[in-house]
Amino acid sequence: MNITVVGSGYVGLVTASCLASSGNHVMAADSDRHKIEALSRGKCTFFEPGLREMLADGLDSGRLKFSTDIANAVSQAQVVFICVGTPSLEDGSADLSAVEDIACSIAQNMSDGLLVVIKSTVPVGAARRVSELIESRTAHPCTVVSNPEFLREGTALNDFLRPDRVVVGTNDPEAMQVMRELYAPFVRTNQNILFVSNEAAEMIKYASNAYLATRISFINEIADICARTGVDVGQVRAGLGADKRIGSGYLFPGAGYGGSCFPKDVQALIHVGQQAGADVGILRQVHLRNERQKRLLAEMVLERLGPDLTGRTIALWGLAFKPDTDDIRQAPAMEVIRRLRQAGATLRCYDPKACLNARYELGDVGDGVTFECDPYAVLDGADALVICTEWNEFRTPQFDVIRRKLKERIIFDGRNLYEPATLLRQRLEYHSIGRQPTAPVKSISSKPIRNAV
Ligand SMILES: NC(=O)c1ccc[n+]([C@@H]2O[C@H](COP(=O)([O-])OP(=O)(O)OC[C@H]3O[C@@H](n4cnc5c(N)ncnc54)[C@H](O)[C@@H]3O)[C@@H](O)[C@H]2O)c1
Structure with missing residues (x-):
């Protein structure tokens, strides 16, 4: 398939490289000229294990190309993936300006039957708004689906090539078929593609990140209680995680979660909930605990x-x-x-x-x-x-x-x-976090240290 991926950051570059590796012809586009120049020369603009090699393979095969000419890239595509950033605005909501810019550019340059796939993390209703934006600017028919990305930096290639699940927001039979074909090489063993509404796909992404962030803030709160009551949170974590209903992932006490996703997505979900009149007390505490942490x-x-x-x-x-x-x-x-x-x-x-x-x-x-x-x-x-x-x-x-x-x-x-x-x-x-400080006897401490030997 001829695919254009707009936005060549962490998500866009991984998406473009993986789709090229399975035989598609991919044009990765970005407004950042320096980034595109570097990528065209095979120079990865960030560190991700295995990505440099995959980028080199893509360029060598001729199936992966880079461009700053988004209009031209869109005009040649059967499918356009939107992978631009959706950072937090002052009030915590997601800034959709880059997504909307791309939507306008798509409307001006597309031909009939284009499938637009939103991979950026966007709040409920964004796919519908993108669809309306495109429809209001062109007579060409086009379908917009939400396909949130769940990759984790550090294991991004494996996460993309062997996903737990692929979530696609659409009930359009043709769009479903194209998405099935695109993902077929990556879901051969579990066939785990979930087709849901666009709004549900958007919410699944926020709910997933908010849940993982909640686990981290939860164990950090338990660590605080442990530190104050003289219990080793490491032992508590082991016992907690051994319960199959709970599991051990994302239950490590520490200095708080960071990155470009959890903090902004929790805040964006709080904003979405508030706008809808929901009680977002849990999410608010997850965020506040992390700020303290x-x-x-x-x-x-x-x-x-x-x-x-x-x-x-x-x-x-x-x-x-x-x-x-x-x-x-x-x-x-x-x-x-x-x-x-x-x-x-x-x-x-x-x-x-x-x-x-x-x-x-x-x-x-x-x-x-x-x-x-x-x-x-x-x-x-x-x-x-x-x-x-x-x-x-x-x-x-x-x-x-x-x-x-x-x-x-x-x-x-x-x-x-x-x-x-x-x-x-x-x-x-x-x-350390949630455990008593320890020190050899000769240590000079402004505060008594327990467990001295
Ligand atoms: N990084 C992750 O681990 C991760 C995982 C899952 C989902 N996401 C989501 O994916 C989206 C992208 O995240 P990222 O980490 O790849 O961001 P990023 O900042 O690394 O990359 C975004 C890219 O988009 C480009 N861009 C911005 N505006 C543009 C425009 N108008 N036209 C063309 N290019 C434009 C930027 O130059 C940049 O290269 C976000 O919504 C994020 O929440 C990120």
Whole structure:
């Protein structure tokens, strides 16, 4: 099939590359000229495991092409996927201006029988509005379906190529047939395509993200109760997750969820609910708990080292909002850095992939933040280490090097990567989420530390 994908970011580039890999001819379009130039040369504009190779294969095969000429790309397509961003507006609602721009461009350049597929996350009623927008600007018939994307950054290719389910909002038999053909290579084993109304497809996406965010905020609240009652949240999490009705996914206490989806989608759903007159108390609390959680790690540092960190150096591991991505949008690490910098600390940061993006994002923070390519180099001259992202390479570090280099020998772990007993054996003071701090007896602490040996 001849497909155009508009928007070549995380979702668009994965969609375009995967559809080209299954034999389609795909034109990936974007308004960002620099992005398109880089992609045309085979240079991936963000880090996603396996994507660089898939991009190279697509370009080599001639089935994947890139363009900034959206009008031309639309005019040649049988199917147009809309994959542009839908960021939060001030009031929390989703900004649909890019989606609507594309709709206008489609109306001006399409030919008969075009299928428009909305992959961007959009609120209930958006597909209908896009359809009306197109119909009001052209006499050509066209069908608009909502096909929300569920991929996770870090495992995006596998998620797209082997989805749990594909959700398609349409009852049009021709659109159903085209979508079945497009997804057939990816759902061979489970045939799991759900055809629902456009509105239900839109809501399924928001409800899915809101539910996952709820689990995270829930376990973070349990972690808070555990910390205050002397219970190890790690043990509670294990017992909770072992119940088949509950399962263990998205139940890890930590420094809060980030990324470009959960925070904005929870807020957008709150807005949709409010507009419809619904009680959105649960969703509101999910969001508020997460805002508090993102401040927690910095507060732990300030409580332990004092409110004035002038002259102190803090080493920080992990800038991305999750491992295996370079995405720092809404990442808890950004909040931690800003807060500690405000208190006067100098920060030395390491992340395997996200340093460039973080440097750009933190431009306003000034000279007090530096980035290194070696996790142990950032420890030189540092008082303490703060961990914000659970990259695999942090799971079994050289504790003896950490101990030798850190002046105060303290780790603040926002992802509960280690067993407190292990850190005690390693003679490191250890603060984590929802568990008692532990410290060797000689540690100097402004606050009594339980479990000292
Ligand atoms: N990133 C994820 O993990 C993920 C997962 C599922 C769904 N989504 C949803 O998919 C959508 C896209 O997310 P993303 O992370 O890929 O965003 P992104 O910011 O990485 O990419 C969006 C792209 O759209 C381009 N763009 C914006 N306006 C345009 C216009 N008018 N014409 C042409 N190109 C335009 C931008 O230049 C950018 O390259 C969002 O609605 C998001 O909520 C994202």
